[in-house]
Amino acid sequence: MGEVPLSLHVDADVREKLEAEANLQQTSAEDVAELAIKRYLEIREHEREILRERIAEADKGVFISGEAMHRWIESWGTENELPPPEPDVFLPPRRT
Template identity: 30%
Template sequence: MAMTSVRMNDELMARLEAAAKKMRRSKAWLINDALDEYLAKEEREAKLLEETRLALTDVEAGRVVGGEEVMDWLESWGTEDEKEPPSL
């Protein structure tokens, strides 16, 4: 396991110490957990941004399916004549 040091202001340190005491966890555990959550969120947001960029490229190139076609398909779900999904 690697180690690093972090500088934090007194107020943040007090909050960290209080949370660690309340949760009966070490400060290191809380820092690791919080950082893991933060980085996972950043990764999800980066993926979403990339998917949005790709979608906009498709829209700009005209690779889209009309809303009416999609609604017809959705409305057929669970019926005897369930339609195939619309394609480009």
């Protein structure tokens, strides 16, 4: 896919910081901005994928209760430290 123009307005301080960063990298402000946008979009897509995975896991209906988690955390650093809790809440799987 070829390049297409994009125009945007930013605060003066953002533009100043962008130009300062470009000077440090010995490149253009446009190149720094393009890279920043690419990285932002990659991060957001990664976050959405993680969320999709977590939702799919939660939709299975298998959970650890707050009480079990609390008992485990309270045992940390004691003589009777408990192992991580096993799931103890089982709901019908969610159908989508």
